[in-house]
Amino acid sequence: MTQLAIKPLHLRSMIPSWWPRLLAVVVAVAVVGAGAFLAVQRANALPSDAAMQVGDRTVKISELDKRVKVLGGLYNVKQPTEGAKKASFRRDAAKSMAVSLILERAAKKKDITVTRTQAQQQLDKVIESQMLGDQKTYEQFLATAGVTETEVLSEITRVIATSRLYSEITASVPEVTQAEVQSYYEDHKTEMVTPEQRAISNIVVATEAEADQVLAELGKGTAFATVARSSSRDSSTAAKGGSLGAVQASQxxxxxxxSAFAASRGKAFGPVQTSNGWNVGLVTEITEPIPVSLDQAAQTLTQTLTTQAQTKAWNKWLGRQIKAAEVEYADDYRPKDPDAPPSTPAG
Structure with a gap:
């Protein structure tokens, strides 16, 4: 399935889709679960080159900038260039990094450690399974992301530590009962359906003008697959006539x-601009939503309710850690609403 029409996983388009699945999930849970901050005003002002102070740790502006750069490479976190949006982004980034430091401190207190060997082993597994052990492909990834292997290993270390911390904090959460699953099913019965799926073929080009040319060619009666093979920039699907397979709207x-889920079967739609270019698509098959029975939904609902319960326990614990932390921000980095969760990933 191509990344050119599929929703980006917060990485640059050239970065493999497996990377955020390895790194981002636990980080996102930690950040979204962040509760209130305790912003403490100290008697002594922060140094002029400091963005914030978390406990006894002073974070320099240059350190925060470096962190934003790494996030930009690994998670496609782009800093706005416009004044107000840029200022808001940097405040959120500072808050996000503060959460990261609080989590690191909590992991150390619980004697959770990740050795370089463990981080390297995880990285080696990823390179082997997703890049077939191709060191050149991995080096291309580093160059595209604009990060070093040391930074990658540091990120893996943070995520593994946070994952272990999350597991420890949520270990005492009771198992979800069958009665809870049934109750949830009955309360959300109208939602208990398999989402509509559509088999879609797609052609992606660089400009709107090129997309218009694609539509014109299709209008002459040229087969979609033929145009896809000759015109699409997506090498992973062009050879298959642009086929993305069956997808849900959420993907x-x-x-x-x-556009795709409003289009009629057999009629080309577009041009549609996405993060990867201009797209012309074709719906080749439609699978309507299908009701799901309790038995069919039970396993997924159990996982959903378990995650909800664990997240609630995590949030409660994390909120206490944040409230106990002494966080001071420089004026340019102080969040507008310190009690709101950050909007950029922390790790």
Whole structure:
């Protein structure tokens, strides 16, 4: 399935899709679960080159900038260039890094450690399974992301430590009962369906003008697969006539999904601009939503309710840690609303 129409996983388009699945999940849980901050005003002002202070740790502006750069490479976190948006982004980034430091401190207190060997072993597994052990492909990834292997290993270390911390904090959460699953099912019965799926073929080009040319060629009666093979920039699907396979709307970028799931079967739609270019699509098959029985939904609902319970326990614990932390921000980095969770990933 191509990444050119599929919703980005917060990485640059050239970065393999497996990377955020390895690194981002636990980080995202930690950040979204962040509760209130305790911003403490100290008697002594922060140094002029400092962005913030978390407990006895002073974070320099240059350190925060470096962290933003790494996040930009690994998670496609892009800093806005416009004044107000840029200022808001940097405040959120500072808050996000503060959460990261609080989690690191909590992991150390619980004697959770990740050795370089363990981090390297995890990285080696990823390179082997996703890049077939190709060191050249891995080096291309580093160059595209603009990060070093040391930074990658540090990120893996943070995520593994946070994952272990999360597991320890949520270990005492009671198991979900069958009665809870049934109750949830009955309360959400109208939602208990398999989402509509559509088999879609897609052609992605660089400009809107090129997309218009694609539509014109299709209008002459040229087969979609033929145009896809000759025109699409997506090498992973062009050879298959542009086929993305069967997808749900949630798997697609919002703008593309709206067009694809409103289109008639057999009629080309577009041009639609996504993060990877201009797209012309074709719906070849539609599978309507199908009701799901309690037995069919039970396993998924158990996992969902377990995650909800664990997240609630995690949030409660994390909120206490944040409230106990002494966080001071420089004026340019102080969040507008210190009690709100950060909007950029921490790790």
């Amino acid at each position: 697609l970028e919002d703008t593309y999904a709206k």
